[in-house]
Amino acid sequence: MLDEQQYLMLPGPTPVPDNVLRSMAKPMINHRGPEFKQLIEEVTEGVKMVYKTRNDVVILPAAGTGAMEAAVVNFISPGDKVLAISIGVFGDRFAKVAEEFGAVVEKIDFPWGEAADPEVIRERIAADRNREIKVVLVTHNETSTGVVNDIKAIREAVGNHPALFMVDAVSGLGAMNLETDNWGLDVVVSGSQKAFMIPPGLSFVAVSPRALRVADTCNNCRYYWDIKAALKYLEKGQTPYTPAISLYYGLREALRLMEKEGIDNIIARHAVYRDMVRAGVRAMGLRLLADDKVASSSLTAVLAPEGIGANRIRKHILERFNVVMAGGQQKLDNVIFRIGHLGHVRHLDLLAVLAALEIVLVELGMDIELGQGVKKAQEILLNKGVQ
Template identity: 45%
Template sequence: MDDKLMLMIPGPTPVPEQALLALAKHPIGHRSKEFEGTIAEVTENLKWLHQTQHDVVMLAGSGTAAMEAAIINFLSAGDRVVVGCNGKFGDRWAEVAEAYNLNVERITAEWGQPLDPEQFREKLEADTNKDIKAAIVTHSETSTGVLNDLETINRHVKAHGKALILVDAVTSLGALSVPMDEWGIDAIASGSQKGYMVPPGLGFVAVGPKAWEAYKTATLPKYYLDLAKYKKATDKSSSPFTPPINLIFALQATLQMMRREGLDAIFARHARQMEATRAAVRALGLKLFAPDDAAALSITAVESSDAEQIRAIVKKQFDISLAGGQNQLKGKVFRIGHLGFVSDRDILTAISAIEVALREIGAENFAPGAGVAAAAKVFAES
């Protein structure tokens, strides 16, 4: 059946009808008073989502653009930075930092395992000369479904006294609490096609006062991604360059939806769906890639040598998209996204389709309906 595609990947995520209708509106002038009102409302709601009184700016770009902006606005060539690498995106931020001639020191963990906060503590405490200028951390590693202990790592960075913490919250913001002001996070980057429930094309950078202070002495080249330009414009409910007007209309709609639902309810929904998905995977006799105590609320990675065959059957028979493995995990895992505009019904539907795929490839180590039953039990008890 045409037009029944169901996205169960960690981005792009499903887009609600209200946002789709907003995308279809006729554009208006981006320097008009009407659009200033839209930016003012969106900015206020972005601050609410980030749990901050500080600046949150919008860029026309992806989450990678937002992270690159966070790196180049507050650092200078030769600066010593510590980067957490336990997946594709931690590796990416190390590569971006190296591209700008930063002195990168990696703290690594095996893909599928969380970063060890103690390694950050040891490295930061050993830096008695205070040469480390920043720690760069991926909160929720999209490639593996692993959640890193940002709160503890951030506490060690704060104890250092001088280093900034720059955070990739691309698949954590909007799924679990990232309280910027309470934790004193210096910069947070995210992207529209994840928990924001909007198509790709917008990046967001939340910036705290310590990062702005570092901006004054940062010397890396920047123009389009110069965050001071965005702050100056945002303070006037405007934008420094032509923004994607209709994406911002869609964002206005989804942020209104999120405010109606409330932060606590959003976080509880994602936690419930994560637990239900993991319970279902176990009941189907499959192995979870991330450990229980470091499981992302937005993605569940599942180990299987038949990963690509399972994905193909689910897509062909049910028009449901599951994500594959990345880099060395290609063909070894598939990933179920439960982020943003995803309901309990969607989880049950996806699990049913996966069970059919398993039956088709000859898996027999589970009782019929076991996955759905396990997920339904979580929903009933939540």
């Protein structure tokens, strides 16, 4: 094949822009010197811009799950009652991490493919008259199902109950709107390999002053993930332990791109991706797991047609066109395939991938007319414009 370019249509890791890749090839510097100080100060401000916050933000050398663990060990003590809201694999994970570190977790599960109902949470919170719940855990974008929770409404449902409100925004931040300060979110975690367009390896935690006060008395075990230590070092423009310097260079470059485009324009662009993919896939006669009202802009979960498993489609599109799509997780394995469309993706990439998918579906025996999906996606693009 002449063109070896891979279409990495995963909900993370996502494609990394060329200038970001090149920026990470710089020589090492002293992580306790003036250059690094400037670097960490610049990227911390940039990450705050994406988070829409003036709260403190720490950058951790970790996958997203590391940041989830940091959120737990800094703000939840063993024996604390935690209300975990789960709509899929990653909601379950947040609950599990809290449980592993000694929290008494009460989980509210919603069916996979649906969003959390704020009214159910409002009722549960109202019933907690003795204020026993210390923390509420919730996922912004549930990557296993392609559903986005209405974080603003859920936060409002918790109201003035004193529980800390902690959000896993690993795959949603930077692709969909999330207003850390305006919505009163106490702890928000995210990761580098999604909308931030850099390789895996860094994660972020935004922390409200209220959460920092809780950290003062939190007696869970922590050393590497000590957020107070990270903030103390940040005052000097350093990290407690040797940072992943190359990834910081990549992050600086990626944030410059994001700043240039503007966070709200980025969010609007991702909404167009969502609409293009959903319209395109539907026009091929396929069904989507999530309803339009709760559909993610980061990824789309597609139900595989009867008789053709999702994994056959993924294998075929990889071998035939070098397009990488994600599979379903756990009980959704072979039931859905997931098309990631966040970060450094272009509208034309999506048209190409939809065209490839149509050919693959025909080759696998589906009776569809070529071009219908691409046409619908083109129409969306024509009507909404290239953002």
